[in-house]
Amino acid sequence: MRKPADMFDRDYEWSVLTRFVQDEQPGATLGVVSGRRRQGKTFLLEGICQAAGGFYFGATEAADAESLRRIGAALTEYVRPASPFHFHGWAEVIDALLGLGRERPIPVVIDEFPYLAKANPELPSIIQEALRPLRAQRTSSRTRLLLCGSALSFMGRILSGNAPLRGRAGMDLLVRPLDYSLAAKFWEITDPKLALRVHAIVGGTPAYRREFARGDVPAGPADFDDWVIRTVLNPETPLFREPRYLLAEEPELRDPALYLSVLGAVADGNATRGGIANYLERKSPDIAHPITVLGDVRLLSRDVDVFRENRPTYRITEPLILFYHAIMRPVWDQLERPGSAGRVWQASRRRFAANVLGPHFEQICREWALHYAEPDLFDGLPATVGHGVVHDSGTRTNHEVDVAVIGVSDRGKPPLLAIGEAKWNDVMGAGHIERLRRIKEILARQGKFDVGRTKLLCFSGAGFNEKAREAAHSGEVVLIDLPMLYAPATR
Missing domain, CATH: 1.10.10.10 (Winged helix-like DNA-binding domain superfamily/Winged helix DNA-binding domain)
Incomplete structure (x- = not known):
């Protein structure tokens, strides 16, 4: 399905939704879409429904009876039956939505689902029963039911623990903010x-x-x-x-x-x-x-x-x-x-x-090291990128490390692929590099990490002096400035 022309990026999210919606296997399936407000979830789901001829319903904060009337009116406008829908409960609604997928796979979106569940806490259990494995209404349908919500605390629990819908969903998509x-x-x-x-x-x-x-x-x-x-x-x-x-x-x-x-x-x-x-x-x-x-x-x-x-x-x-x-x-x-x-x-x-x-x-800088650094920068695949404090017991001092890149352990000490310092306003020089070398020596004495291939990373928003640039020729030190951090944005 063609993504809307005015949708920026979201290629991954669109491909996930497309695969889910176009799945030809028999039986209705459930998907969950969540994410904070303002991230474009509704734009994504409306685009999917328009591209595949699906049904979209946006819930509002309302009493249960009003929501039943609203979805009945929306479904009447979509299906245009001989007589309008008048639902007396959500079990009837879900069966009507499953009926939309008798002929072909079709996306059916209920947006802001937490509003409906707040007014009727039994709704997740009703959907669970409607999607029971051997139930005829489910097996004869190829409805791709998508529940979407912005209340992350609620959406995070919908498929977890003993929640009624645990084990029922075939897709769980989180729409995140765009990275830097x-x-x-x-x-x-x-x-x-x-x-x-x-x-x-x-x-x-x-x-x-x-x-x-x-x-x-x-x-x-x-x-x-x-x-x-x-x-x-x-x-x-x-x-x-x-x-x-x-x-x-x-x-x-x-x-x-x-x-x-x-x-x-x-x-x-x-x-x-x-x-x-x-x-x-x-x-x-x-x-x-x-x-x-x-x-x-x-x-x-x-x-x-x-x-x-x-x-x-x-x-x-x-x-x-x-x-x-x-x-x-x-x-x-x-x-x-x-x-x-x-x-x-x-x-x-x-x-x-x-x-x-x-x-x-x-x-x-930590995000860059984890997601955007060239594969050959580190001698190994980063498993964790974080920060921390290294304690020197000899001098009883603590040293903060802004960026620490740890690789995958192979039956031994985890490899420390890199340690780095990040300065937004400072021009970095030999002093910063010597500090990283001392921290590397302390870590070598402590023996918790394999520091044999540890590189020293200097991140600066203000640049580097000549001594830092000379040190970078050795291969042990890597200088990363703002244009390098934002190189992915120019690709």
Whole structure:
């Protein structure tokens, strides 16, 4: 099936849906599509239905009886039967949807399924019964039923544990934000430094360019500050209040103030559970639940220290949320006053560089090492790319490693393929390389990793001096600048 001409990328998602929808095997099948709002799930599913002549129904927050009337009216318009559909329960609805696939494989989409399940908690069990293996209505149908939802906490449970639909689905697709390289293409930004600064604020959510910023893209590096002022910090634009709405739209976040405070603690540099608890003046067990829920809705990531597995740290995964907590939330009252954005941004630029750009650059470097580095850069396939702290017992000092690339273990010590340092604003030189060499020596003495083929990676947003470039000729040191990080975007 031909992908819509105005759909950017999403080639992988389109191919997964196409294979599922066009599967000729007999018997109705179930697929699940999830992802945060604004990622283009509805656009994908409507496109699939248009290409394959399928049926699409978008649920809304409504009482059960109203939803039954709405889907009956939608199905009547689609099928155009002699008499309109009047459903008395969801079992009748599901059987009618299965009936659509008697002649051929056909996609049937129920979008925002969590709204329906909230009004009628028995709905997943009803679908389970309708898709019972030997049931005649299922075996005689080739309906490809797609349940879609943006409530990630709910959608994450729909196929897990003892959930009624566990084992019933033949496809489970998560629609993620565009990664940093694809986001640069989507925003049509060719300057890598500008692309990273924009991505550090709006991330890879497609709707933020098309709908929320109304296509407003920075005209160049010199326009970046004005772009921030007229879009993200402008109370008249949807982007201004979007970070608050992202939390409000998650049904599992019943105490928004607590979750906002947890995110605020992480944005302020409190990356450990103990640090978050101290910031909130609570005991560590008291924040276990909000941390878990924020992880379930993919707003918070638990990153394991690759050198000390019992020392995890937490990271905000949505750039706009981090930007809001680091820049906007502390001065919200000022920002709500028209005309204040310029003054606020001027005073916040240093904080933006330290609390937003720096950590974001480090994460981009880790993503590059895992997904985009040339195959021959490392002497082996990366299995894990993370960060951590190396403790030197001799000097009783700790050394932070921004990028650590660990390979696949083959009956021995796991190979440490590379360690790296990432500096957004610093021109890197021999001192940075010597520091990495010392860390490599410490790791060799500790004996946990095989460091025989460890390379030293220097990532910089400001460039490298001559001594660093000379060291790179040895092959032990690899220098990665912004154009190299964004090379995938130019392919």
